[in-house]
Amino acid sequence: MSTSKRHRITLLHGASYVGGEIIRLLLRHPRAGLTSVTSRTFAGEPVWKAHPALREQTGLTFSEHAQDVGDADALLIAAEHGRSAQILPPLLEGGFEGAVVDLTADFRYEDPALYDEWFDYEHPAPELLGRFQYGLPEVHAPYPDEARWIANPGCFATGLALALHPLAANTASLDASVTALTGASGSGATPKAATHYPTRDGNVRAYKVMAHQHLPEVEQVLGDSANVTFAPASGPWTRGIWGTAHVRLPGEAGAKTVADWYDDAYTEGACVRLSPGALPEMRASVDTPFCDVGWQTQGDRLVVGFALDNLLKGAASQAVQNMNLVLGLPETAGLVPPGERAFAESAARNERREEAFS
Amino acid sequence: MSTSKRHRITLLHGASYVGGEIIRLLLRHPRAGLTSVTSRTFAGEPVWKAHPALREQTGLTFSEHAQDVGDADALLIAAEHGRSAQILPPLLEGGFEGAVVDLTADFRYEDPALYDEWFDYEHPAPELLGRFQYGLPEVHAPYPDEARWIANPGCFATGLALALHPLAANTASLDASVTALTGASGSGATPKAATHYPTRDGNVRAYKVMAHQHLPEVEQVLGDSANVTFAPASGPWTRGIWGTAHVRLPGEAGAKTVADWYDDAYTEGACVRLSPGALPEMRASVDTPFCDVGWQTQGDRLVVGFALDNLLKGAASQAVQNMNLVLGLPETAGLVPPGERAFAESAARNERREEAFS
Amino acid sequence: MSTSKRHRITLLHGASYVGGEIIRLLLRHPRAGLTSVTSRTFAGEPVWKAHPALREQTGLTFSEHAQDVGDADALLIAAEHGRSAQILPPLLEGGFEGAVVDLTADFRYEDPALYDEWFDYEHPAPELLGRFQYGLPEVHAPYPDEARWIANPGCFATGLALALHPLAANTASLDASVTALTGASGSGATPKAATHYPTRDGNVRAYKVMAHQHLPEVEQVLGDSANVTFAPASGPWTRGIWGTAHVRLPGEAGAKTVADWYDDAYTEGACVRLSPGALPEMRASVDTPFCDVGWQTQGDRLVVGFALDNLLKGAASQAVQNMNLVLGLPETAGLVPPGERAFAESAARNERREEAFS
């Protein structure tokens, strides 16, 4: 491995929470390394000023503008929504030929009209929408060869889509009632009322009920036959998303059928862990690159649970996973201990089957 | 008020969390006072040994057995499930004539067969089931004159029933998908795996999905036309329940119809606070005797939210509310500042209407 | 009681966390009631808009300016520091003759030069400093008859002063090393970096080490012979202060001497609870009007612990306690269940002695 090429990565807007996780992951990535990280707020400062845990773990310094971005094999963008659509056109004009993993929402919707509807702005670069591949790896990979620009999914969207995709793919119509809660890191590093400690501590609060901007992402993944009612909420913790989806099964489907749908959908699913017969707990997914999906049935009633780390599978590790895919690296390089995954996966899969149907 | 009779109350099993809340409430109750509190574990010890915050707030001492229970105007039982069914028959035989508010599950189901099914035991005193009134005051009060023994509802049951009762009462059939989370105090004062701090912190975990023993309570309140799928979960906080119910409305019902159903159902609802157009946050209900219920509609889709303090409206304050009712006291005596409620209620109700339909 | 006069109270700046607690306490106060509450931000709104838990518990509405302040028996000020010194001079000129309990720092220091030094401003109304009584009731009460304006102590200052006063009063010189942690509500209701949930959760952070503005308050209470090194810190909770003071005892003093010092100092201490031989835990003091003080000795080494609710004994309940004192009401009216305190206190005191020296 040490003789292999080490890919050069540039990270834009690396002072965000998600940026900090990308840096942390890339510091131990076997095949890729950060050569440049930008932040306007922290320009000229060492990376640990924004991410104190990284002190004495890296000598990297934030720069105001990406340095030598032309030489980067991949560009990761962890900016606020709306920034990528401003950043990318001039980069392209400047001849940038590398891969892009964009963590903003700017290129997630295929239909430009949705930006008007959900973000209340006219998309400034609709001509680039077609260049982007919406990238939920367990659903969309392998990507077409020409797909080198990836729109990295939203955190809630990742959870809902992974939980519901096997159902949507196997039923004529899907009607799902979803309630999901997210931690305070999902709101970013800027203090606001919803993340004020006395307000958040010991509290759960719904927001954007049936109006969250990740909903069109989910419906884009699931297709027209899916109908999702989504009640998002915030909970008193820093990292993690946990949710349930209530679904009525078509008459013929039973517990075993459902298990087959999930197994078939995620046979190759690098970062989905399945648990038939049990909803996943949130904590086991936190600080991991996995989305955990489990379910229980009773007659025609199905409750699916999902859990993921909003900063990792919901953002940073999924971006690295996508980066690995477009650079031709092993999908979970830098995310899952090498050599362990293949064995663990098949063992776990066998065990799940035995547990669920014995 | 000072010339009015002060009712004598006996509390059995007062060392539990719920017991502590009952003691705290009764210490400032204007018309009732504790004359005896029992605990086997703390017998002979001052009450603050079990409830440290009450130190120097009361001179009460736990006794092993209820003293002079025959003189009590009301008996409150905060024991573990199964204990009341053992305690009450000999008391009755001994001639006890006072009122009873039982916080255990022992007399909540009208059908004795349900105890077999849900608690896996044969009910030891089925002959007493008929003497008990299941008491969710906002649904069942005023109680019949002869109802002096009240089965105090479970905490989840209180939230689900109050959220869904106006819908069940006004629709031919109700199909609700409920997800609700509760705090660690709901598991009681004995350490267990699910309440171990490192396990609970930053975690959400489902349990008893479609199998929680409060479900038959809810269905008993709502009637046969209701079909509730319930995914209960535990969250990382000490006090509070927060939940959502997803429902499809019948074609003719719109936002205003739903608001009318709730307003009509709870015109006299002493401890329900309604918020049309917004799901309630959990924290505002904690440390109050209220269950907050709010909802949002979109076409035929309805999401109802509910929030309550599992130790208060889910147990202790509801027990005091029931005690007030059976003793003929003002329903919210000792729970809501006197004189304020009537004014506040009507003002709030008017304001809600204006907000929701302006 | 119902025939007694009910005192009329005006609260300025009632939208703060401390303001909310004062409202909550006065709603159930037997002898005093709020007639007016101000807030510029919430002017015209019902009180529950700022304090959601109070919904349907009071019909009070915020006004921009105090109404009929001239008729108030007492004025409580829960404003930001610096506001009282602006508010009071015109009120006085307008002929206001009521009592004042000021929760800001504006009149806590006797020496006006300290405002320059610690708050970096020239005091705008130094002529009023002499009218104020610094009011830590357990140390300074009974107040002189003419003292009707009370400077309510700071939250940390209350804990440190109550923990150290018996030592300073009984030793020629006191050298104390204090570390104390406070919850996020101490920073107020406005979101800021230090109270951003992801920053605060699972974190402890020191601030203003040997430079906290409560230090001169403490030294003013303890006198010139006291030398306090104070390391304040913030912890991951909403309410509560917990701290330790390390002290070397003079040669002749042993465990019993120290216990006598504390007992003698607080014989009449309405809201101090003592525990010789054990440092208090924080949670038992939260949601109570008490400061808990306990200690352990080993040879000449003494560690004193203290705990209090920063919003109550550190602010709101202490203000009500001071209000009671200047209005001639029972000191703990509205704070401790009536009739219980006298019994509980003497019982607890005897018990403490027995435990500590048996």
Added chain:
Amino acid sequence: MSTSKRHRITLLHGASYVGGEIIRLLLRHPRAGLTSVTSRTFAGEPVWKAHPALREQTGLTFSEHAQDVGDADALLIAAEHGRSAQILPPLLEGGFEGAVVDLTADFRYEDPALYDEWFDYEHPAPELLGRFQYGLPEVHAPYPDEARWIANPGCFATGLALALHPLAANTASLDASVTALTGASGSGATPKAATHYPTRDGNVRAYKVMAHQHLPEVEQVLGDSANVTFAPASGPWTRGIWGTAHVRLPGEAGAKTVADWYDDAYTEGACVRLSPGALPEMRASVDTPFCDVGWQTQGDRLVVGFALDNLLKGAASQAVQNMNLVLGLPETAGLVPPGERAFAESAARNERREEAFS
């Protein structure tokens, strides 16, 4: 690196929290790998049954007894205190020749009499005490060549010793007043009263004041001239230790002298991060292998702060650091991103100096 020998590691009692962290660290260690992990409770189960986050990250299974322990290059023991002294004698008799890193307290004290005094038992294998090197790497490394059995320090002991060692080494006598708080994971995976969520949430509680068993460890490191008063406490979080030490400086020492002491002591300190002029916050140390130490002075008063992850630098990562040292590997292999540390360290050191003295 890939051609280098990969060391074979056996972990005893790997189901504990500390065991889980060791497994996690070794899964990505470049030069060492786990070949066997034991647990009596989980024998025959996959590792993720005890450590759910590791699901599909390793195929390892717990065994009841160590397999092929004779072939292990190093043995790590994460058992309860008292177990190592039972485990090691038969292993030695069986001819085991590998290295040992023992995370229990069994071989930390040089003086066997201390086991009587602090743990209330007669040491069962005092003849082995002399074979163990107490291993706080930043103080004791490089170890003598013959030292292949390491007693890994306690979590509090690590923090206190690293914070105070430079002072003890440079002053004739040291008198330190320490208050330190730890998270709930320090109490292990078994539920108990002190880690019951409702008890721990929003609470701080002192325990073993001036009587904690890590005190003799600290005094063993610091030497006879040190006198430490230690008030340990538990706080409402899962991971992390945060503490302060109050010290009086000898007359001649000023801020610069103190900074020199610390810099000189930790020039080679692999896992200590220094911050002159500022006490460290806890969170930045959590999930890192570092102990952070910072301080502030005012005249002759010095307050030193320290922070570390009790499961990592307080246990698992320090064990891996010690394992690296006795196996001749780079000290921070598997703990700090390779290649980054040298640069980061010198840059950080220069920057610290500039900040503190400019």
